[in-house]
Amino acid sequence: MRTTAALTTFLALTFGSTPxxxxxxxxxxxxxxxxxxxxxxxxxxxxxxxxxPNLAKDSTGAPTPSDLRVGxxxxxxxxxxxxxxxxxxxxxxxxxxPAPEPEVADADPEPExxxxxxxxxxxxxxxxxxxxxxxxxxxxxxTRSAPDRSTPPPAEQPTETxxxxxxxxxxxxxxxxxxxxxxxxxxxxxxxPEERASSTPEAQPTSLKSESDDGTASAGDAxxxxxxxxxxxxxKPSEPEDVDCSNVKRLEPMAMLGRLSDAQKECIEQExxxxxxxxxxxxxxxxxxxxxxxxxxxxxxxxxxxxxxNEIDRSDPDLxxxxxxxxxxxxxxxxxxVIRWADVALENKTVWTGQTYTNRVYALLRLRAAAxxxxxxxxxxxxxxxxxxxxxxxxxxxxxxxxVLAREWYEYAKSAGKSADQARALCMAAAGTExxxxxx
Amino acid sequence: xxxSLIKGACVALVVAGPTLAFAKKGKQEGIxxxxxxxxxxxxxxxxxxxxxxxxxxxxxxxxxxxxxxxGRVLYLPDGTEVFFDRGMELTFEVSAPNYKLQKVVYTMxxxxxxxxxxxxxxxxxxxxxxxxxxxxxFGRDRPIGGRPID
Numbered sequence: 001m002r003t004t005a006a007l008t009t010f011l012a013l014t015f016g017s018t019p020x021x022x023x024x025x026x027x028x029x030x031x032x033x034x035x036x037x038x039x040x041x042x043x044x045x046x047x048x049x050x051x052x053p054n055l056a057k058d059s060t061g062a063p064t065p066s067d068l069r070v071g072x073x074x075x076x077x078x079x080x081x082x083x084x085x086x087x088x089x090x091x092x093x094x095x096x097x098p099a100p101e102p103e104v105a106d107a108d109p110e111p112e113x114x115x116x117x118x119x120x121x122x123x124x125x126x127x128x129x130x131x132x133x134x135x136x137x138x139x140x141x142x143t144r145s146a147p148d149r150s151t152p153p154p155a156e157q158p159t160e161t162x163x164x165x166x167x168x169x170x171x172x173x174x175x176x177x178x179x180x181x182x183x184x185x186x187x188x189x190x191x192x193p194e195e196r197a198s199s200t201p202e203a204q205p206t207s208l209k210s211e212s213d214d215g216t217a218s219a220g221d222a223x224x225x226x227x228x229x230x231x232x233x234x235x236k237p238s239e240p241e242d243v244d245c246s247n248v249k250r251l252e253p254m255a256m257l258g259r260l261s262d263a264q265k266e267c268i269e270q271e272x273x274x275x276x277x278x279x280x281x282x283x284x285x286x287x288x289x290x291x292x293x294x295x296x297x298x299x300x301x302x303x304x305x306x307x308x309x310n311e312i313d314r315s316d317p318d319l320x321x322x323x324x325x326x327x328x329x330x331x332x333x334x335x336x337x338v339i340r341w342a343d344v345a346l347e348n349k350t351v352w353t354g355q356t357y358t359n360r361v362y363a364l365l366r367l368r369a370a371a372x373x374x375x376x377x378x379x380x381x382x383x384x385x386x387x388x389x390x391x392x393x394x395x396x397x398x399x400x401x402x403x404v405l406a407r408e409w410y411e412y413a414k415s416a417g418k419s420a421d422q423a424r425a426l427c428m429a430a431a432g433t434e435x436x437x438x439x440x
Numbered sequence: 441x442x443x444s445l446i447k448g449a450c451v452a453l454v455v456a457g458p459t460l461a462f463a464k465k466g467k468q469e470g471i472x473x474x475x476x477x478x479x480x481x482x483x484x485x486x487x488x489x490x491x492x493x494x495x496x497x498x499x500x501x502x503x504x505x506x507x508x509x510x511g512r513v514l515y516l517p518d519g520t521e522v523f524f525d526r527g528m529e530l531t532f533e534v535s536a537p538n539y540k541l542q543k544v545v546y547t548m549x550x551x552x553x554x555x556x557x558x559x560x561x562x563x564x565x566x567x568x569x570x571x572x573x574x575x576x577x578f579g580r581d582r583p584i585g586g587r588p589i590d
Contacts, residue, residue: 248579249578252578279579279581282579283578283579283580285579286576286577286578286579287578289576290576290578293576316576318574318575318576318577319576321573321574322573322574322576325566325569325573328566328569329566360574363569366564366566367566367569369564370564370566373537373538373564376537377488377537377538380488380536380537381487381488383488384487384488384504385504387504399537402537422562422564425540425541425562426562426564428535428540428541429535429536429537429538429539429540429541429562430535430537431535432490432492432499432533432535432541433492433494433533433541434533434541434543435494
């Protein structure tokens with residue numbers, strides 16, 4: 001019994017206590033800090049001594065956590081004591097700057113071979129330096145898998161390029177001489193892939209070309225190449241589907257093409273209605289107007305412009321001018337509106353300068369006079385059928401207004417050196433005499 | 441005999457009296473002048489035309505049915521009346537909406553004073569305005585200095 005009890009006790013102590021002592025590395029996490037250096041880095045050199053996440057030793061040789069500023073046993077400052085260290089100097093070799101990317105014309109179907117060739121060579125070197133140091137000079141780049149794209153250049157190229165590039169990294173520097181043997185790949189359309197980040201500028205043309213040329217690139221690249229090729233054909237198909245209209249600038253290109261979707265327009269309308277600032281309303285309204293004009297929706301454009309001028313802002317003389325011209329084509333029914341908005345445009349005519357000023361002012365005065373004449377004719381016709389006092393009054397007013405506006409037009413035409421024949425004829429017709437138009 | 445003489449004198453007065461009376465009336469009224477305003481191309485009357493004499497300085501409308509104006513006298517601003525008479529040279533300015541002003545100088549005759557004034561159409565062609573239509577700019581914030589902000 002005693003033996004059994006003793007044996008049991010021994011076994012329990014032996015095996016039962018073991019787990020209590022056997023701890024994992026996680027139990028010592030605090031002994032291995034991830035940022036032992038005062039500057040926050042994982043490793044640094046302090047007074048010639050390397051400091052890292054591993055255990056450090058104090059003056060007595062006892063192991064201590066590397067981020068411990070004062071030794072536990074000797075109470076002396078460790079390598080991490082000073083909170084004002086200098087950054088450790090990097091003693092490795094800096095990666096060479098890639099060769100400047102030659103300028104490639106947009107939508108150039110046949111790029112020069114010289115431009116194509118350097119790119120593959122650069123890629124293996126980029127692969128060797130996983131973190132390119134040179135910033136991308138151009139926004140247009142390929143996908144992040146640019147290094148992969150380097151591998152699948154056009155069919156003829158891969159073998160040649162690889163063999164060429166594997167020779168040495170210096171080839172990139174002399175790469176421009178080497179392009180000769182390599183046939184140029186078909187030029188990819190460039191503008192679309194601009195959105196994607198790229199590692200180096202050298203990779204960009206290559207990736208673009210590889211994408212356009214080779215649909216059988218690496219798995220990830222193939223889809224991207226195809227998608228980009230598709231994107232190039234149909235500009236940014238994803239954008240119309242995006243109903244986030246908070247950034248109106250992003251929608252301006254589509255608005256210029258008249259391709260805003262209904263969802264986007266509704267979103268913009270909501271933003272316009274909810275925006276407290278008049279300047280923001282102005283921006284949203286202009287996007288809508290531009291879209292309506294580009295899509296040839298004149299009726300919708302007219303409504304938008306009318307709202308813009310009446311509720312948002314009427315200080316833009318170009319907009320007023322454009323609106324007045326648009327209304328002048330609708331006949332005598334819009335003549336009053338033509339005169340009104342022509343006057344508003346003339347109030348801000350100082351925005352224009354030079355020949356633009358002369359042409360626009362002349363055109364506006366001409367629009368006004370023509371509109372007044374149409375009203376005069378309508379009132380005369382009405383009076384001829386019904387010689388009431390009201391019609392007579394309207395007729396006289398219309399004629400007087402025509403006379404006045406025609407004379408203003410005539411006077412400006414003479415002073416600006418523009419053609420004044422029509423203005424003079426209208427002035428005399430409205431006044432019924434030459435004296436009014438020629439007199440002082 | 442005295443009775444026969446008296447009777448003859450009475451007859452003469454009866455006959456001559458109205459004649460003298462008629463002669464006075466013609467001088468006071470003036471000779472009528474008719475101005476017919478028509479379209480130069482279609483020769484249709486212009487119902488909305490107006491006629492004006494520089495001396496009178498008043499525009500008078502033509503007949504809306506016939507397009508004609510009739511007159512015998514001018515009323516000047518100072519109240520003077522000018523009756524149309526033979527040999528008198530008159531100037532008129534004829535105008536209408538959408539037509540060019542036409543000036544007419546006419547010398548009065550004893551009778552049948554009718555003139556036809558053709559008016560040429562006046563078109564204000566605005567089609568050339570399309571060439572200069574401005575492009576509406578998008579909204580951009582601008583500082584007080586005037587330089588645009590991206």
